[in-house]
Every structure is written in C-alpha cells, then in structure tokens.
Amino acid sequence: MMARVAPHPTWWAMIRASARKVQIYRTGMAFWLLRSMLELFLIRVVWSAVYGDRESVDLIADDTLLVYLTISAVQVYILPNIIAVEVGERIETGQVATDLIRPFSFLKQMIAIQFGSTLGIAPVLMLVIPAAMLVGSLEWPSAANGVAYLVSFGLAYLVSTLTWLLVGLGGFWVINIGGLRALLSVASGFLSGALIPIWFMPDALRIVVQLLPFQAMTFLPASIFSGQVSGTAIIGPLLVQLAWIAILSWLIGWAWGRAQRKLVIQGG
Amino acid sequence: MRLAALSWDLVTASIRGQMQYRFNFLIDVAFGLVFSSIGFVFIWVVLGRFEGIGGWTLGEVALLYGMRLTSHGLWTVNFSQLFAIDRIVRDGQFDRMLIRPMPMMLQLMFGQFRIATLGDLLGGVVILGIALTQVPVDWSAGKVALLAAALAGGAMLDGAFQLGPAAMTFRTLQSMPLRGLFDDIFGRFSGYPTSIFDRGSRFLLMWIVPVAFVAWVPATVLLDRTDELPFPGWLAWWSPLLGALAITLAAWLFVRESRHYQSSGS
Numbered sequence: 001m002m003a004r005v006a007p008h009p010t011w012w013a014m015i016r017a018s019a020r021k022v023q024i025y026r027t028g029m030a031f032w033l034l035r036s037m038l039e040l041f042l043i044r045v046v047w048s049a050v051y052g053d054r055e056s057v058d059l060i061a062d063d064t065l066l067v068y069l070t071i072s073a074v075q076v077y078i079l080p081n082i083i084a085v086e087v088g089e090r091i092e093t094g095q096v097a098t099d100l101i102r103p104f105s106f107l108k109q110m111i112a113i114q115f116g117s118t119l120g121i122a123p124v125l126m127l128v129i130p131a132a133m134l135v136g137s138l139e140w141p142s143a144a145n146g147v148a149y150l151v152s153f154g155l156a157y158l159v160s161t162l163t164w165l166l167v168g169l170g171g172f173w174v175i176n177i178g179g180l181r182a183l184l185s186v187a188s189g190f191l192s193g194a195l196i197p198i199w200f201m202p203d204a205l206r207i208v209v210q211l212l213p214f215q216a217m218t219f220l221p222a223s224i225f226s227g228q229v230s231g232t233a234i235i236g237p238l239l240v241q242l243a244w245i246a247i248l249s250w251l252i253g254w255a256w257g258r259a260q261r262k263l264v265i266q267g268g
Numbered sequence: 269m270r271l272a273a274l275s276w277d278l279v280t281a282s283i284r285g286q287m288q289y290r291f292n293f294l295i296d297v298a299f300g301l302v303f304s305s306i307g308f309v310f311i312w313v314v315l316g317r318f319e320g321i322g323g324w325t326l327g328e329v330a331l332l333y334g335m336r337l338t339s340h341g342l343w344t345v346n347f348s349q350l351f352a353i354d355r356i357v358r359d360g361q362f363d364r365m366l367i368r369p370m371p372m373m374l375q376l377m378f379g380q381f382r383i384a385t386l387g388d389l390l391g392g393v394v395i396l397g398i399a400l401t402q403v404p405v406d407w408s409a410g411k412v413a414l415l416a417a418a419l420a421g422g423a424m425l426d427g428a429f430q431l432g433p434a435a436m437t438f439r440t441l442q443s444m445p446l447r448g449l450f451d452d453i454f455g456r457f458s459g460y461p462t463s464i465f466d467r468g469s470r471f472l473l474m475w476i477v478p479v480a481f482v483a484w485v486p487a488t489v490l491l492d493r494t495d496e497l498p499f500p501g502w503l504a505w506w507s508p509l510l511g512a513l514a515i516t517l518a519a520w521l522f523v524r525e526s527r528h529y530q531s532s533g534s
C-alpha cells in the first residue's frame with residue numbers, strides 16, 4: 001500500500017453517500033432509542049437489586065459498576081458492525097463484482113461505508129447519552145481518564161470495524177454469513193464484557209474472553225471511563241487495543257489476498 | 269381432521285425446504301439456542317457470584333426464566349411467520365392466505381415453520397426442567413395444572429402483544445418497530461421478579477404491558493410467595509386467563525383489520 005499524505009477524495013464521497021443512506025430509517029431509529037432506554041433502565045434495576053445493601057463486591061463499588069455497565073451499553077450501540085452486513089450482502093448478491101471494478105480498493109470502500117453510516121446515525125446516537133443519564137447511571141470521569149477514554153474509544157471503534165470486516169470477508173468462503181454474523185453479534189455482548197464486566201467472570205470464561213478481540217471494543221474503554229483503571233496503568237489497555245488493530249489488519253490483508261483468488265476460482 | 273393434515277403437510281414441506289441449505293440450517297438452530305440461552309447464562313454467572321436478587325435465589329429466578337422462555341417458545345414455534353408479516357402484506361403474499369381453502373389464521377400459523385424457533389422452546393424446557401429440581405415447590409394437582417396453564421397463558425399473552433400490533437400492518441404496511449419493542453419488553457422484563465422494580469415501573473409491568481403475568485405472578489403461587497403480590501393470592505391462580513383474554517382480543521383485531529388489506533399490484 002502506498003502512504004498518502006491527504007486522504008483520497010473518494011473517501012469523502014463514499015462516506016457522504018453512506019451517511020445519507022442510513023437517514024432513511026427514521027422511525028426505526030426512534031424505536032431503537034426507546035428500546036435502548038429500556039435496556040439501560042433494566043441494567044440499573046437488576047444490578048442495584050443484585051448488590052442489595054452492599055456497597056462493593058470484589059472491590060468493585062456499586063456506583064463504579066453501574067457507570068461501567070451504562071457506558072458499555074452506550075458503546076455497544078455506537079460501535080459499528082454494519083460493515084459485516086454490507087460485505088456479506090455484496091458477496092451474496094454478486095454486487096461485489098461491480099465493487100471490485102471500481103478504481104478504489106474494495107476494503108477501503110467498505111470502511112468508508114462504515115464511517116459514513118456511523119456519521120449518519122450520529123444525531124440519534126448523541127441522544128443516547130442524555131437518555132443514559134436519565135434512566136441509567138452515567139457520571140463523568142476525571143479529566144485524565146476522560147481524555148484517555150476518548151483515545152481508547154477511538155481505538156475500540158477501529159478494532160470493531162476491523163473485526164466485523166474480517167467476519168464479512170468470511171462470506172467469500174461460505175457465501176451466506178447472515179447466521180454466523182447474527183450468532184457472533186449476540187455472543188459479542190457477552191464476550192465484550194458489556195453484559196457482565198470481566199472482573200466478575202469465572203476464571204475459565206475470563207481467559208477465553210481475554211484471548212478474543214471483543215474485550216478491546218467494550219471492556220477496556222469502559223473500565224477507563226468508570227475509573228477502574230487510572231494513572232499510568234491506562235497504558236496497558238491502550239497497548240492491548242493497538243496490538244489488536246495490528247493483528248486484525250494483518251489477518252484482513254491475508255484473508256483478502258486469498259479471497260480474491262477464491263473469487264477468480266469461482267469465475268464469472 | 270382434514271385441516272390438521274393440511275397443516276402438517278405445510279409444516280413438513282417448510283422443514284424440508286430449510287434442510288436444503290445444511291450449513292445455514294445448523295447455524296440457524298445454533299443461533300436459536302445461543303440467542304435464547306445467553307440471557308440465562310447472564311443470570312447464572314451473576315447470581316452464582318451474588319447470592320440472589322431481591323430475595324429470590326438462583327433456582328427461583330431460573331424458574332422464572334424457564335417459564336418465560338418456554339412460553340415464548342410455544343408462541344414463536346406456532347406463529348413464526350408473523351415475524352415476516354410486514355413483508356407478507358407489502359409484497360402481496362397475503363393474497364395466497366385469502367384464496368387458499370384453509371382459514372387464514374391457520375395458514376398464518378402453519379404456512380411457515382422456522383427451525384430457529386425450536387431453540388427457544390428447547391432452551392426453555394431445559395432451563396425449566398433444571399430449575400424445577402432446584403426450587404422447593406410443595407406440589408399438588410392444582411399446582412401442576414397451574415404451571416401448565418401458566419405456560420400456555422404466558423405464550424398467549426406474549427403472542428397477543430405481537431398479533432395485536434401486527435394488525436396495524438394492513439393499514440400502515442409496517443409494524444416491525446412496535447412488535448420489536450414489545451418483544452424486547454417481554455424478553456427482558458418477564459424473567460425477573462417484578463418485585464425488584466420501583467412502584468411506578470411495577471405498575472407499568474403489571475397493568476399496562478402486563479409482562480409480570482407471564483412468569484412472576486404464577487410463580488409466586490408455585491413458590492408460596494403470594495404475599496409479594498399487590499392483590500389477594502387466590503387471584504393469582506387465575507392469572508393464565510389474562511393471556512387467553514388478551515389473545516382473543518388480538519385475534520379479533522387482526523381479523524378485523526385484515527379487511528383493510530390492499531393487495532400490491534404486480
């Protein structure tokens with residue numbers, strides 16, 4: 001790949017088109033917001049009831065946990081996985097042939113679509129934050145943690161984009177990845193630590209979770225936001241996220257090389 | 269009798285159809301199982317760590333979860349086609365249900381059978397079975413009958429809040445967002461003891477969208493905890509009737525609204 005100083009203008013065109021496309025589904029988004037509020041509310045009720053009168057369990061304070069779970073849930077809403085749907089559908093319908101002819105790398109096209117769709121739904125996503133403060137439990141972190149969180153969230157966004165792009169590329173081998181994607185997206189709620197923080201998981205489960213990229217999408221940034229990790233210890237999670245970005249980029253490059261040959265073998 | 273045979277033919281044809289794509293078929297069943305049990309894994313891990321929730325033990329919450337998932341499974345196994353009602357109405361596929369010599373409602377029930385829905389039922393029965401060995405129920409003939417009636421009643425109540433909103437599809441061509449919302453509310457809120465909620469939410473969950481009646485209300489009878497209810501305990505014995513009433517209303521609404529169906533010209 002050639003290093004460019006300024007992004008190719010095609011990026012902006014594709015991002016804009018994709019942003020416009022997602023704004024068609026306005027009613028769906030309103031209901032989605034309502035459903036996310038219900039979830040945030042249930043999180044607060046259930047965990048408050050589980051904690052009961054105790055102030056902290058395993059050194060995790062009641063408040064810290066609720067902030068952790070609320071920001072995790074918010075992140076799950078924001079983090080992208082549309083890219084897997086897009087790649088999957090293009091392969092299934094054969095549209096991928098047209099995409100490949102375009103003078104702009106297929107992978108870049110897909111990433112641009114993902115960025116655009118996030119921007120398109122950004123106005124609704126912005127509403128989730130006040131909603132979370134209303135029905136959930138959201139408290140702002142300290143300045144240092146806040147800045148570190150923004151960096152960590154940016155990295156989480158990249159990890160998520162790359163992971164789902166990789167899942168989507170699986171479509172070159174099995175044609176229909178709809179089921180696999182749905183399965184993974186349900187499991188990822190668990191594997192990312194969004195449902196239960198990794199602190200509370202049994203050892204066996206914790207090891208599995210720490211070997212997968214999903215924790216780099218939710219658990220790591222959320223534990224910075226909630227103040228469970230602070231000071232110089234913040235470097236650790238950030239490095240893990242960077243490592244995942246490197247590993248996933250390499251895997252995508254490798255899979256993409258094989259996928260192109262695979263497509264040639266299928267012919268026409 | 270002839271209708272039963274016809275229904276059976278429709279269901280088996282649909283299963284054969286789905287078996288053609290073997291890999292997808294397996295993933296579908298796996299998805300159904302994972303999707304329906306992940307909520308329970310959550311409860312299991314959390315309550316294994318903490319002692320219980322609002323005075324309910326892990327076994328007792330598992331009973332609630334098993335009851336609600338079995339009810340949900342009983343509903344979705346029979347009405348999985350309703351999930352696609354928006355498309356059926358929009359594309360004019362509903363024409364077929366009107367002209368074939370079989371009652372429309374039966375065709376809606378048996379015209380398609382989605383294998384993934386078996387995951388809900390299977391997961392529910394397994395969790396319910398395990399939970400029943402963990403809770404101290406003082407069994408009597410009446411309680412056995414109540415459990416069976418509660419599962420059916422829960423299925424009907426859950427279903428009423430799908431079939432009812434589905435009726436609006438004939439006018440608006442879209443009911444998915446509303447059905448999804450109710451599906452979410454039933455799925456998320458019916459597996460917990462309603463007593464953990466504050467007054468306002470408890471009122472909503474009992475009398476506005478009555479998810480409390482799917483599992484919590486009948487379970488208080490089974491577990492002799494009716495003192496948690498805001499009404500006399502003997503009334504809770506009749507809670508399954510609410511489901512029957514709700515589904516009757518929903519079915520009436522659905523059939524009535526189906527008169528507004530306008531086929532899509534093609």
